Amino acid sequence: MATIYDVARRAEVSPATVSRVANGHANVDPALAERVRDAMRELAYRPNAVARNLRRSRTTLWAVIISDISNPFYTSLVRGVEDGAQRSGYSVVLCNTDEDPAKEGQYVDAALAEQMAGVIISPAGKAQHVNRLADARVPVVVIDRQQGGAHVDTVLVDNEQGAYLATTHLIESGYRRIACVTGPAGVFTATRRLRGYRRALEEHGRPCEEELVRHGDFREEGGYRAMAALLGLRLRPDALFATNNLMTVGAVECLVDSRIPVPDEMGVVGFDDLPWAHLVRPSLTTVAQPTYELGREAAALLTQRIAEPERPPMTLTLETKLQIRDSSLRPRP
Amino acid sequence: MATIYDVARRAEVSPATVSRVANGHANVDPALAERVRDAMRELAYRPNAVARNLRRSRTTLWAVIISDISNPFYTSLVRGVEDGAQRSGYSVVLCNTDEDPAKEGQYVDAALAEQMAGVIISPAGKAQHVNRLADARVPVVVIDRQQGGAHVDTVLVDNEQGAYLATTHLIESGYRRIACVTGPAGVFTATRRLRGYRRALEEHGRPCEEELVRHGDFREEGGYRAMAALLGLRLRPDALFATNNLMTVGAVECLVDSRIPVPDEMGVVGFDDLPWAHLVRPSLTTVAQPTYELGREAAALLTQRIAEPERPPMTLTLETKLQIRDSSLRPRP
């Protein structure tokens, strides 16, 4: 690879001038600039970004730390981040943690070592990892899950409100015993969505029955198992609110296997849309999250934070939207 | 951030010794090593990877250049790449080209500038971009689409064979007029899958009717439009082979909108599985590709190529698997 010195020699100028031309800085005599550009072309010169990064002590990479890119929620979110990053001249390094705090820690270390320009993280572990970044003054945006004890920019959806709408919709459709499968205890989104479910029941004068509340793992299997357990109850539920997309899929699979007709004998609403929720028969009612926008907003926030490190942190809460389809429409007798 | 000199001073050794301890190179007196480790801990020292990369003139980043991470085919593939990368100590930079050769070119430039350790690319453009990488001696693995004129490691699936199996299955299910919606003319996978379709028809004594062959854009909309056009024919087809996942979705949507029962009046087989193909009613018959393995194999190949740059390039072809579900099961009269 040709270096800046090779170009300088060929154009008969100093490396400093080449640098100025390459970066469009300062004024350079047009004739010289032309010579430099010729030399660059002839040598197929590409500035070495690693050297530049070292010298400037900053990079153009963001780390995006999420649990699993295979989950369509994150797929779309990451796409939003990447588009936003590209607009601001950054690239995105993808980090899947599989909800493993140790892996998360490694990626945080890597982000620190690589002098990443910023980090967007949906935290799996405690606030300590986010704090490590913040302490090192690395710009951070927390996404999807709020982190107590960390004072950083955050982008969320209104989980409680979404769950409230979903549950209310089931009540108003005439379902009587509405179950909820939420995520692991202690996970922010699981807690908030459960809270929305409870609030909806209470406000409609239906005390929440604890045997109808289950904790799953936010994966297909957890949804399947929870649904199976609910079907084993003496007093079966007649509707389910599942608090994420994969558990909704698992629950529906269980219902198909058990030959329980949806929505007639079991109404179903999921949190978070599925890419082909409308193709599934019956099509699935879901609380749609603005996943792409979540990513875009996080990217915008990170760009701002980088430009203005001292700005006080803010939290952005985006609205969800209840997407009513067939799985929650109880036929009136 | 503490530098290696800060640690050296605190541990009263030379920076070289700190470097040796940090990298586990050479033998260092245990007592010294202990002092160094203490100092590193006390100063919360993290080696600056940018400086290291410059000095070693190599990095631990791979660029993964694909058209769109939102397409579940790439989602899973990227996940495979990332897992493979992590095992070998690399991280993955995600690059979405949206099939735009210009964007692809920019990402290739970036990969060059950032001195990426390697590139995995599903090429949208001509071979020139791949050749730029190869010329700069950057290890490259081409994935999913073979590139004529580029002499590089390649990981493919047997597209023709998959299409052949899909079409044969439709023929054997009793469908008579089998249409094909393939991708853009000139795209490798589109061409190969079309060829498999044609071969299956010919081998079963059914000359391929050209009006039943359509070119789409590999997106939902293209599938919808192609299906709509096929439905407008005087002699309608009674089955469809769609050559990618999104076009299959689009075609099914069109069939739903047109109230054409599947599989009774229209058999459907798609190429490339959908995450919830089994939940769609009727469940979709598809040619499943080993997407995750594709990514894993590409990662393995890239790791080998990095270790052994002079090894002659090889092409790996993975098998597809026909996943027979309900959408292609014609009820016998």
Place this chain on the structure above:
DNA sequence: GTGAAAGCGCTAACAG
């Protein structure tokens, strides 16, 4: 407007 020169933080010869 241009060039000389000093590093960014680290590693790897090379001496000792």
Place this chain on the structure above:
DNA sequence: CTGTTAGCGCTTTCAC
């Protein structure tokens, strides 16, 4: 086994 030293390739003062 340890320290000294010379860069990796670039940018950015600081003189001129």
